[in-house]
Amino acid sequence: xxxxxxxxxxxxxxxxxxxxxxxxxxxxxxxxxxxxxxxxxxxxxxxxxxxxxxxxxxxxxxxxxxxxxxxxxxxxxxxxxxxxxxxxxxxxxxxxxxxxxxxxxxxxxxxxxxxxxxxxxxxxxxxxxxxxx
Amino acid sequence: xxxxxxxxxxxxxxxxxxxxxxxxxxxxxxxxxxxxxxxxxxxxxxxxxxxxxxxxxxxxxxxxxxxxxxxxxxxxxxxxxxxxxxxxxxxxxxxxxxxxxxxxxxxxxxxxxxxxxxxxxxxxxxxxxxxxx
DNA sequence: TCAATTCCTATAGACTTGATAGGAATATAC
DNA sequence: GTATATTCCTATCAAGTCTATAGGAATTGA
Numbered sequence: 001x002x003x004x005x006x007x008x009x010x011x012x013x014x015x016x017x018x019x020x021x022x023x024x025x026x027x028x029x030x031x032x033x034x035x036x037x038x039x040x041x042x043x044x045x046x047x048x049x050x051x052x053x054x055x056x057x058x059x060x061x062x063x064x065x066x067x068x069x070x071x072x073x074x075x076x077x078x079x080x081x082x083x084x085x086x087x088x089x090x091x092x093x094x095x096x097x098x099x100x101x102x103x104x105x106x107x108x109x110x111x112x113x114x115x116x117x118x119x120x121x122x123x124x125x126x127x128x129x130x131x132x133x
Numbered sequence: 134x135x136x137x138x139x140x141x142x143x144x145x146x147x148x149x150x151x152x153x154x155x156x157x158x159x160x161x162x163x164x165x166x167x168x169x170x171x172x173x174x175x176x177x178x179x180x181x182x183x184x185x186x187x188x189x190x191x192x193x194x195x196x197x198x199x200x201x202x203x204x205x206x207x208x209x210x211x212x213x214x215x216x217x218x219x220x221x222x223x224x225x226x227x228x229x230x231x232x233x234x235x236x237x238x239x240x241x242x243x244x245x246x247x248x249x250x251x252x253x254x255x256x257x258x259x260x261x262x263x264x265x266x
Numbered sequence: 267t268c269a270a271t272t273c274c275t276a277t278a279g280a281c282t283t284g285a286t287a288g289g290a291a292t293a294t295a296c
Numbered sequence: 297g298t299a300t301a302t303t304c305c306t307a308t309c310a311a312g313t314c315t316a317t318a319g320g321a322a323t324t325g326a
Contacts (some may be wrong), residue, residue, distance in 0.1 A: 002135050002251055004244070006315065009223060020260035027271065041316055047273065059272045060324020074189035076243070088144060104170060106263045107145060110209070111137070114254055118135055121250040130239045139284065160302065174285055180304065192303045193293020 006085040010037045011045050012130070015079055018055065019071040019131045025064030045083070052082035071131060077122035089117050141216040143170045144178050145263070148212055151188065152204040152264045158197030178216070185215035204264060210255035220251050 012087070013035045018026060023024045028046055046065050049055045054074060058089040067074065089111045151159060161179055167171040179198050184186045187207060188198045190224045200207065214220070222244045 001213060001220045002248075004222045005313095009240075016240070028270085040318075043272080044316095050272095057272060058324085059270095059322075061268095061270045062325065063271045063274090064162055065324085080134060087134045088178055091135045091137055106265075107142075107149070110258065110263050113258075114251070115135075115310055117250055117254040118247070125243065125246075130243050132239075138282095162302085168307095171285060176303080179287095190303060192291075192301090194301045195294060196292085196302045198303090203269075253273085 003082075005084060007041075007045060007082060008020050010035075010042060011049060011079055011083050012076070013037065014045060015049070015054070015067070015074070015127055016131050018065060018067045019127050022067060022071075023060065025058050026064050027064040028056055030064070046061055049079075049082055052078070054078060067127075071128040074123045074127040074128050075123050076127070076130070077119060079127070080122055085123070087115050087116075137213075139219060140178060141213055143168075143175060144182060144212055144216050146170065147175060147178060148182070148187070148200070148207070148260055149264050151198060151200045152260050155200060155204075158191050158195065158199050160197040161244055163197070182212075182215055182233075185211070187211060187215055199262075204261040205259050207260040208256050209258045209260070209263070210252060212260070220248050220255070222247050222251075229253070 014031050014037065017031050018033055028043050029039055031037065031046075032042045039068075046055060046057065048056045050065070054068055056068050057063070057065050077087075106112075139225055144205075147164050147170065150168055152163050161176050163168065164179075165175045179188060179190065183190045183198070187201055189201050190196070190198050190245075210220075
């Protein structure tokens with residue numbers, strides 16, 4: 001239950017790798033080999049992380065990827081959301097739907113609370129926390 | 134991300150329905166009609182809830198289901214775990230695997246913390262909380 | 267021009283999820 | 297004891313998601 005996709009776990013490992021190599025551009029293939037991630041799969045992951053502004057990609061020879069910010073400024077929530085979208089236990093957490101029809105809808109409040117608990121945990125930790133002590 | 138399966142949501146709605154009808158046995162079909170849940174699908178859900186000891190099933194005419202305990206004694210975590218198993222963001226939360234090979238494995242500690250945050254939230258709320266104010 | 271790299275699109279297999287179907291076992295009422 | 301209402305069991309199916317691969321276009325530096 002609440003299992004995290006391989007994609008997200010790969011993304012975190014890749015980001016951690018970049019955190020250990022700040023200042024230089026690391027090619028996707030090098031990260032893949034170093035972290036045992038399927039190379040072509042990782043390519044797509046890095047592209048996605050780039051779209052979300054978490055990493056910067058540089059093409060051509062001597063190209064590669066590097067963090068867009070300092071590790072302590074990148075929250076784990078931002079990585080998770082970049083891969084799988086916003087934390088949303090049930091759809092009505094964002095749009096009330098049937099709940100809006102006059103019912104107090106306690107389940108909805110319950111799910112919103114769960115979302116907030118998860119967001120608080122993930123938002124309160126940074127990439128630095130999982131690369132250093 | 135971290136979306137809760139329809140099955141689990143159905144289970145909670147069904148449990149809430151039983152909470153509103155304590156003391157009597159409610160047939161699966163009645164719950165299904167009342168809560169707009171696919172009848173045959175709900176049957177399987179109730180069987181599962183029964184296996185976990187959360188509800189009691191009575192066969193034959195005038196049979197049906199009822200809560201095995203008071204709503205305030207049934208945690209939301211127990212319902213979620215009955216449907217989808219224990220909260221386990223990544224597999225190595227329970228068995229260390231590669232992490233055990235001498236590495237400090239900070240990601241693992243991170244995931245364990247997430248599991249604990251979710252468990253604490255779900256474990257701290259009961260069926261009563263989502264049926265009453 | 268060449269080589270290394272990101273970037274884009276398409277595809278495929280495996281697995282999971284949501285749902286249905288048919289019937290066997292069991293209990294009650296008449 | 298027969299009919300009826302119900303849980304219980306097993307099999308199946310369609311659709312979607314997840315993981316992974318393939319091939320090549322665009323870009324950059326030497």
